[in-house]
Amino acid sequence: MRRSVLLALATLALSACGSKAEDPVEQIVVRKPGESAAAASTPVADDLLAKGKAAFAACSSCHAVVPGAAAGIGPNLHGVVGRKAGSLAGFAYSEAMTKSGITWSEAELNAFLANPAGKVPGTAMAAGRVADAERRTAVVAYLASLKN
Amino acid sequence: MNDMSKLPRSRAAKWTRRGFIGAGVLAGGALLIGVGVRPGNPVGELGPKVASGEGEQLINSWLKIDADNVVTAIVPHCEMGQGAHSVLAQMLADELDADWSLVKVMQAPTDGSYVVTDTIRMFVAAGTTDAPDWLEPTWNGLFTKIGRLADGLITGGSSSIRTTGQHTMRIAGAAARQMLVGAAAKEWGVPASEIVTANSMLSHKASGKSAPYAQFAAAAAEQDMPQTPKLKAPGDYRLMGTDAPRTDIPAKVNGTAQFGIDTKISGQTMTYAAVRRVPVPGTRVAKMDASAAKAMPGVLQILNLGDFIAVVADSYWQAQQALNGITAEYTAAESKIRSSTDQSAAFAAALDKAGDVGGEEVIGKGKVAEAMQVAAKKLSAEYQAPYLAHAPLEPMNATVWVRDGKCEIWTGTQVPLFARSAAAKALGLSKDDVTVHHPIMGGGFGRRLETDYVIQAVRIGQATGYPVKMIWSREEDTQKGLFRPADMSRFSGGLDAKGRLVAYNNVFTQRHDPQEACDCAFYDIPHKSIRVAEAELHLPFAAFRSVDHSQQAFFIESFIDEAAHAAGRDPLEFRLAMLGGSPRHKAVLEKAAAMANWGAKPAAGRGRGIALTESFGSIVAEVVEVDMTSGKPRVTNVWCAADPGFAMNPDGFRNQMEGGIVFGLTAALHGEISLKDGAVEQSNFHDYQLMRMNECPAIAVEIINGNHEKLGGAGEPGLPPAAPALANAIFAANGKRIRALPIAKQFA
Amino acid sequence: MVKFTINGQPASVEADPAMPILWVVREQLGLTGTKFGCGMALCGACTVHLDGQPVRSCSTPIAEAEGKAITTIEGVAGPEGELSKVQQAWISEQVPQCGYCQSGQIMAATALLRDNPSPSDADIDAAMAGNICRCGTYVRIRRAIKVAAGLEPAKGAAQTGEQAA
The missing domain is CATH 3.10.20.30 (Beta-grasp domain)
Structure with missing residues (x-):
């Protein structure tokens, strides 16, 4: 037993000889803390897209919107408008969604968000109904803006 | 306590086997008495680090008494939910005869004086004494961490009570009590033997005198130091062995408990960092495109640190949003293991190569090959367990402030001194220039024995120069940390004509615990060969709650169950027949069976399984009942009997058993970290599922105090039997033998 | 704003x-x-x-x-810091281990008991299934909810040393 302890201590001594960690490969300084910056100003609240983006935060726990980002619980929604429902490669849609025959337009999205299970019975999107029409319109406008 | 620079030197200094005791008097009216369980008087240097108010008497390195008669126990171990803070204070308070309602707990500062393995070092450094019996399981529990003895402020291996509690806190309490008694005897002019202590009061019946401890705290300094304070016998325990309520719970129900992630630095603007480590271990960031991210709101800095990218922003959420907008390319990985299938193949190849006799022998006993040849019946089985993430609910985080050649760190860690060294090394600073504060942890489970996240944070902090709180996302925590290793194990066994297991041959691929976990030494099996054939692991290793027991118990106790069925014997009877030489194990197994009413037939569609393990000095048996009527396993009940030697706080011990069982069942049912393209596939709690309320069975725990001189741990021993007991229960219910974890997906 | x-x-x-x-x-x-x-x-x-x-x-x-x-x-506590029934039950049943999830557990349990003062086990499972406790204190959370609801007696904030003397 004592042998193993001594070995371990020797290992420690060796590991302590390493050099200090490397400096950053790249460092982009935007500004200092506390400094205000134009880029950091809050979006205008009455802008429809901003409203939609804000409302979408609730959706973002399941849906990514950055191009190419991995799917979460729901599919990536970048470029969703114009896409055939259930068509994103690599995402396990419900059978109901792949067979829905929908091609997402703003109107189709609006109808779906108003009542997901009504529009596509059997959809796996259990949460996500946006009951408020104004919010729904804003979310759809935001989704429509997500394209290359 | 004002002028700490004028501390006089200690007035007594003498090494003893039990510990070192010394004292000092503070200039300026305050007073210190030092009792240190280590060479050298610690009080002088420590005074300023543990002082918090006027009128406090630091009685020794481990306790203070203030003017209101409040005793503060200074506890060196870290609190991650296991209850060590409270129970160590309970042990000290008992020896001190303190009033539990007047006891507070303080986390000892991150200082070499509070190295908890000093007692261990005392034996090792002396070189003349073999480690005593009580240390054996501690060695095993600390396994890989022993190399860190030099920074041995470690909380792990289910060791706090049986090492620091038994050999430091109790001594400190007893010594202080004796000194207080001595002081009162002198003042009152009565024999010390006639003074009674209870509830933080001194009293003398004949003279009718009584006083609170606080009144004599100062005079106690003039007392001779008790070199070997007398400890209580179990019959005299007043707090030890009782359900003294945990001191940390009130703050955990009203939102005031401060975890590492809650750190605020007063007077400073806080900034926050989100990080993304390379997805495949050993690779590097080849190219980073942050053009979109740097225009995002709140962003202060974007860093490519080679093996990870960090965004520092005004808010953590902004930092994470910006990080999500950064695209990167990575260098190619060297490891050929790209998938879980590759990992399994690497294990299988190592075991194939080892065959029936190869690999490194861990246990060899009798003549396995011969015994196997003459066996009346033979059986063999291969088992597998996947990688697991620890997933403490508080994600890895650290707050750092690197400035002027100094570094200050606030982080939840099980190894604060090692974190200090690691940070110093990363920054090229001396250890003395690094200060580590370690608040309570939102779960540790072995993950916080590692310092990778602390190093990340100080590297960010070094680049910014201002305070930064780095927080890992759950995705980062699930995918980019260190893992409970996957493992594979093969067994062959031989039964004699009477159905006894006489030959036992086992080889497996992962060993991080020296010996204890891979052997079921308590079973009387005459011929045994246990070997390890190491195989490459793609993901980095970290000790996981119960370490190797977390896989080995599943392997071993499943195989024992298979042997029982092969012998046509009841699994309980089969085990009991092998426990002739292990009366404590036998008593524990019988107790669990009795709790479950083992002999009674369970309802239709249900099955019961049993398993017995010893880990970290505690013997635990569990019976699991599973309902398979829906076609999927639903665990309805767990009956657990445990012998930790002596449970210092039975309710706290039960809580740890309950938690260990849920942890073990979680891993057995759901736990799996799988690989795809060399990276971890799971990312958050939707695909790395943890047991929830609706799945949690009823759990009954009973304690056997089998040997008060040989204490076992609490934090880990509840876990190991859970998986095999469940797997054995499923076999009993429907005849399906589980040979690989996790279980739930096999019934999806 | x-x-x-x-x-x-x-x-x-x-x-x-x-x-x-x-x-x-x-x-x-x-x-x-x-x-x-x-x-x-x-x-x-x-x-x-x-x-x-x-x-x-x-x-x-x-x-x-x-x-x-x-x-x-x-x-959750009253204006003078007086603990709610749920918080008191969390102490009497010695629920928390690491405590990190317990704020969320208490918020969920508080809402449950307001809407359903006498929840069954199934009600508790349904209301609390969204709250993970990695330490595995579910058995105690379940009991504490029943204690707070008055459905079970408090185990008592355990004994102190005084009774053991």
Whole structure:
């Protein structure tokens, strides 16, 4: 037993000889803390897209919107408008969604968000109904803006 | 306590086997008495680090008494939910005869004086004494961490009570009590033997005198130091062995408990960092495109640190949003293991190569090959367990402030001194220039024995120069940390004509615990060969709650169950027949069976399984009942009997058993970290599922105090039997033998 | 500018309206009892009440709180710090281990008992299944909810040393 302890201590001594960690490969300084910056100003609240983006935060726990980002619980929604429902490669849609025959337009999205299970019975999107029409319109406008 | 620079030197200094005791008097009216369980008087240097108010008497390195008669126990171990803070204070308070309602707990500062393995070092450094019996399981529990003895402020291996509690806190309490008694005897002019202590009061019946401890705290300094304070016998325990309520719970129900992630630095603007480590271990960031991210709101800095990218922003959420907008390319990985299938193949190849006799022998006993040849019946089985993430609910985080050649760190860690060294090394600073504060942890489970996240944070902090709180996302925590290793194990066994297991041959691929976990030494099996054939692991290793027991118990106790069925014997009877030489194990197994009413037939569609393990000095048996009527396993009940030697706080011990069982069942049912393209596939709690309320069975725990001189741990021993007991229960219910974890997906 | 009340006090913050309530509460208002666990409404550590309804603050934008009342764990006790029945039961049953999830557990249990003063085991499972406890204190949470509901006697905040003398 004592042998193993001594070995371990020797290992420690060796590991302590390493050099200090490397400096950053790249460092982009935007500004200092506390400094205000134009880029950091809050979006205008009455802008429809901003409203939609804000409302979408609730959706973002399941849906990514950055191009190419991995799917979460729901599919990536970048470029969703114009896409055939259930068509994103690599995402396990419900059978109901792949067979829905929908091609997402703003109107189709609006109808779906108003009542997901009504529009596509059997959809796996259990949460996500946006009951408020104004919010729904804003979310759809935001989704429509997500394209290359 | 004002002028700490004028501390006089200690007035007594003498090494003893039990510990070192010394004292000092503070200039300026305050007073210190030092009792240190280590060479050298610690009080002088420590005074300023543990002082918090006027009128406090630091009685020794481990306790203070203030003017209101409040005793503060200074506890060196870290609190991650296991209850060590409270129970160590309970042990000290008992020896001190303190009033539990007047006891507070303080986390000892991150200082070499509070190295908890000093007692261990005392034996090792002396070189003349073999480690005593009580240390054996501690060695095993600390396994890989022993190399860190030099920074041995470690909380792990289910060791706090049986090492620091038994050999430091109790001594400190007893010594202080004796000194207080001595002081009162002198003042009152009565024999010390006639003074009674209870509830933080001194009293003398004949003279009718009584006083609170606080009144004599100062005079106690003039007392001779008790070199070997007398400890209580179990019959005299007043707090030890009782359900003294945990001191940390009130703050955990009203939102005031401060975890590492809650750190605020007063007077400073806080900034926050989100990080993304390379997805495949050993690779590097080849190219980073942050053009979109740097225009995002709140962003202060974007860093490519080679093996990870960090965004520092005004808010953590902004930092994470910006990080999500950064695209990167990575260098190619060297490891050929790209998938879980590759990992399994690497294990299988190592075991194939080892065959029936190869690999490194861990246990060899009798003549396995011969015994196997003459066996009346033979059986063999291969088992597998996947990688697991620890997933403490508080994600890895650290707050750092690197400035002027100094570094200050606030982080939840099980190894604060090692974190200090690691940070110093990363920054090229001396250890003395690094200060580590370690608040309570939102779960540790072995993950916080590692310092990778602390190093990340100080590297960010070094680049910014201002305070930064780095927080890992759950995705980062699930995918980019260190893992409970996957493992594979093969067994062959031989039964004699009477159905006894006489030959036992086992080889497996992962060993991080020296010996204890891979052997079921308590079973009387005459011929045994246990070997390890190491195989490459793609993901980095970290000790996981119960370490190797977390896989080995599943392997071993499943195989024992298979042997029982092969012998046509009841699994309980089969085990009991092998426990002739292990009366404590036998008593524990019988107790669990009795709790479950083992002999009674369970309802239709249900099955019961049993398993017995010893880990970290505690013997635990569990019976699991599973309902398979829906076609999927639903665990309805767990009956657990445990012998930790002596449970210092039975309710706290039960809580740890309950938690260990849920942890073990979680891993057995759901736990799996799988690989795809060399990276971890799971990312958050939707695909790395943890047991929830609706799945949690009823759990009954009973304690056997089998040997008060040989204490076992609490934090880990509840876990190991859970998986095999469940797997054995499923076999009993429907005849399906589980040979690989996790279980739930096999019934999806 | 978003205006709301926090634990009964009026508050207004300058924040991106999309920023989750969690980070506004923790970083801007300094109330750190509400915890970050997963960021995806999967673990419940961040549970707060929004106009009395339990919501996952990590996934609810602060814009949602406009004109509403947010209650966090710091607002569960009475004005003089007197603990609620749920909090008292959490102590008497010695529920917490690490404690990190318990703010969320208490917020969920508080809402459950307000809407359903005598919950069955199935009711408790349904209401609490969204809150993960990695330490595995579910057995005690279940019992504490029943104690708070008056369905079971408190085990008592355990014994102190005095009785053992």
